[in-house]
Every structure is written in structure tokens, then in C-alpha cells.
Amino acid sequence: MMLRDLLIKRLLQLLAVAWGVGTLTYILMRALPGDMAYRIAASRYGIDGVDSNAAAMVREELGLDQSGWSAYWQWLGDLMQWNLGNSLVSGLPVVDTLWHMLGHSLLLALTGMLIAALIAIPLGLASAYWGGWLNRLTLTLSTAMHALPVFVIGLLAVVLFALELAWLPVAGFGSAAHLVLPALTLALSLAAISNRVVHTEAQRVFSAPFFEFAQIKGLSPWQAFLRHGVRNISVPVVAFFGVQLITVIEGVVMIESLFSWPGIGHGLAHAIFARDIPLIQGAALTMGVLFVVLNTLVDLACHALDPRAGDPA
């Protein structure tokens, strides 16, 4: 697949995200049991503050009095104009809330990925270079860590570092100490698999004829690694990072909920719990768009690292 085709495919995915999320949340709104307007008004003004006036206002605001199809078109039209409406619970514009949450999510995701790289790359290279017991140890640890869902890793981290040792806060947001456990949790769950990928690719390169030849012609192991190893190892590793993006996003949802980290994942889970439909739509949309954009960046990075490949996917 040429790069241009791939970019067109990604653009298509972007549209698909908007349409899919828009349609699903529309169904979600229509599927609320009972009189939707009453239910939404009740969640906004409290169950005692609801009367038929409030319900009528909500009905008009959300277009609930219109027929199914015209309301659906209006719903999608609003979405296309990035008009996401106001939160049903707080009444604030969804877009502002999303920007606020996005910053926190990105901070968590980037820190987590950085720590994951710092763990996985040296560990993978070392276990490939020395092999033996180090390799068996990392394999066992990785398998065990991979069997733990990310929220269980987080929970164990909380129990160990926050409750037993009392080094770090349990949950919340504010100081740098609050970032440590969530980021570490994400990093551990990412590194569990990626250190094995680094290991496999490094082993492949270390035993390749071109690598042996580089050393025979007089390069030191370190020089051979820098000149012939790094780039060859990094192509599949970066490509694998594209596969792992899904782990990052799903991890962020779970970790933010666990640690009450005020990001998009936490926002999404909370909005679903509170049936705050505009916020569900906005949060899901942001995650989908983020996912597609990051995937595109990975595609481009693979293309830049290895221009030989016509097929960066």
C-alpha cells in the first residue's frame, strides 16, 4: 500500500469515528427508558427540581420532540460543526471540558510511554545480548505481568506503594507525586509485551549475517550496534508501537478511573455512569480521533525509518 492510500484510509477512519460515535450516542439518547426529557432534566436539576417546564426545555434543547430521522440529521450536523453541546450534569460546554481533560490524559499517556520505553528497550536489548538466566527471568516476569489486567497492576501498585509503604498518594491529582503511580502502572503494562518485541528484533539483528560482517570488518560491537543495529531494530519496534496504541488508550481509560485522574478516560466512564450523553459523545469522539491521529503518526514514522518499504502498515 502506498503512503497516499494509507493516508486516505486514515482520513476515512476519521470520518468513520465521527459517524460511529455520533450514531451510537444518538441511539443511546433515544434508548433512555421512560420520558427522556424528564430523566435528563432530573439528572441536571436534581429529582426534586423537575417539573414539566424543565422537561419541556430539555425536550426542545435536545430536539427530542422531532421525528427520529430529522433529529438524527440535526445531531450529526451539530457534530460535524464541532458543536458538542453542554454537559447535562454540569451545564458547561463539552468542548471546554474536553480540552481540559485532554491535557491530563496526554500527560499521563506520554509519561507512561516514556517510562515504558526506558524499561523495555534496555531490558529487551540486554536479554537478547546476554541471554541465559536474564532472558528466562524477563520472559517469566513479562508473561506474569501480561496476564494481569492493567487495573489489577494499578491496584497492586496502590496497595504496595500507597497503603503499605505510604510513599505516594492513593489517587487524585495535584502534585507530581500523584502522577507516579498511574504512569508507572501504564508503563509496566506496556513494557510487559514490548520488551519481548525488542528482544526478538534485537536477537534477529544480532544473529544476522550483515551484523556479523560488520564486526568482522573491524567495527567494535558498540559501533556495529550504532551503525547497523539501531535502525534495523527500531523499524519493527515502532511498527509494534502502532499495535500497542490500543493498549495505551484502553490502559488510560482504566488507569484514570482507578486513580481518579481527571482525564478523558475517567470523564468517559463517569459520563456513562451519569448518563451524560453529550459528554459521552465528546469523550468517545476525542479518544477515537486521538487514536486515528496517533496511528497516522506511527505510519509516517515507519515510513521515515524505512523508506524501502512500500507497505508501512
Add this chain to the structure above:
Amino acid sequence: MKGIDFTSTRFWGALILLTLCLYAFAAPILSSQDSATQDLSSILRLPDSTRWLGTDHFGRDMWVRLADALQLSLLMAALCVLTSALIGVTLGILAATGPAWADRVLDGMTTVILALPGLVLVLIFAAILPGSFWMLYVAISLVQWIEYFRVTRAITRQVARSPAVQSSRLMGFGALYLVRRHYWPAIAPQLTTIAAFGAANAILMMASLGFVYVGIQPPLAELGLMIVEHFPYYADAPWLLAQPLIALALLVLSCHLLAGRTAR
């Protein structure tokens, strides 16, 4: 088939999974307790001779509740694997051997579904019908059939071009014969690995949703839900929190081992 290889990871995976299945389905029969009866005068009890795994914060019997939760997870995994494998393999063969437009339509469908991270898609579906086991089942299967589809399509395409299939066609054998004789034997060995990872993923998804409180609702026993419910009692009853954690980890580990290789 040669004898059983006791050192292989697959053997250990199968052994753990079988033990868990046995426990999940036999435990409620062995015990006289049931999973819903509360006994508020004996909460957070340590295991004893009548309540073999102790009691939870409502005094419910953990031996039976844990078995119930495992049953639910195993059932979800089995249903999702069967459904998504059936749909994925059928559509995969169709895409590889059918008309070109079918291939394009299916390719478009997978692109659309893959545009959203699986968990986010399942979360939205779960929001439409809160607490519904069947909605989760539909949502997880919707995400998972794609993996079977892609593998089946790639393999079938290759096989369809082979001389064996070409000559079968020339001899006038029908589509059903080709599937049974040529495509299925090539696809089948790959399916175990996908199915094992798929089962692990289905279990994880359901537990994740339970954990953020939008999946299966109380008072049903579900592993992820039990973990959040027991967490506040960690200081008084750490063994209570440990039970669903260990069960979930063992369940996922057994599936991963059964897959026969470390992920991807």
C-alpha cells in the same frame, strides 16, 4: 497426535483452565450455601468449615460467589469466541473467494470498526443497555470477529491460488467441498491462538467494565465488580480482595499459555 508434552506451556494453560472450569461448575453443587443470601452478622469472615473461602462485606459465601463470577466470565469468553470465530471465518472466506465488491465492503467495515479502540466501543454499547450481559456479548463479539476475519482472508487468498485448489475447481468440485477440503484445514491451526487470546480479551473487557461500574451490575457476582466492591475492605480483609484478583489473573494466564506463544 503424540503423547502429552508435560513441559509445554499449552499443557499448563489447559490444566489451569480445566481446573478453573471444574471449580466454577462443581463448586456450587458441593457447597450448601448460595451466592445471594446475606448474613450481616457474619461479614468478612475468614475461611472456615462451612464457608470454605470466607464471606464478603454482606456476609455472602465467597466459595459460591467466586464460582458464579468465574462461570459468568467463562460463559462470556466461550460465547464471544464461538460467535466471532463463526462470523469472522465465514466472512473471511467470502471476502477471499467471493466477488470483489464483497471484499471491498467487508474491508470498509473492518476499517470503520477498527477506527475506535475496542474498549471505548464496548463502553458505549454498555451504556445503551446498562448491566446487560447480552449487550456486552454483542459489543465484544463485534470487536473480535475482525481478527478471525483478517487471518482467514489472508490464508484463504493464498490457498485459493494454489495448484491444488485450481485443479479441484477444474474437476468441478463445489464451494462447500473446497471449504471443507482445502480452506478449513489451512485456517484451523491458526484459530486456536486467536481464540485463546480472544477469550482472554473478552474476560478482560467484561472485568474492566465491571471495574469502572458500567458492566454487570450488583448483586450479580462478576470478577471486575468484586474487585471494586472488596477494595474498600482491604485493610480489614486483604484475603477477600485477593480472591477475585487471583481468579482473574489465573484465568487470563491460562488463556495466554493456551495460545502457545507470548503475545504477538
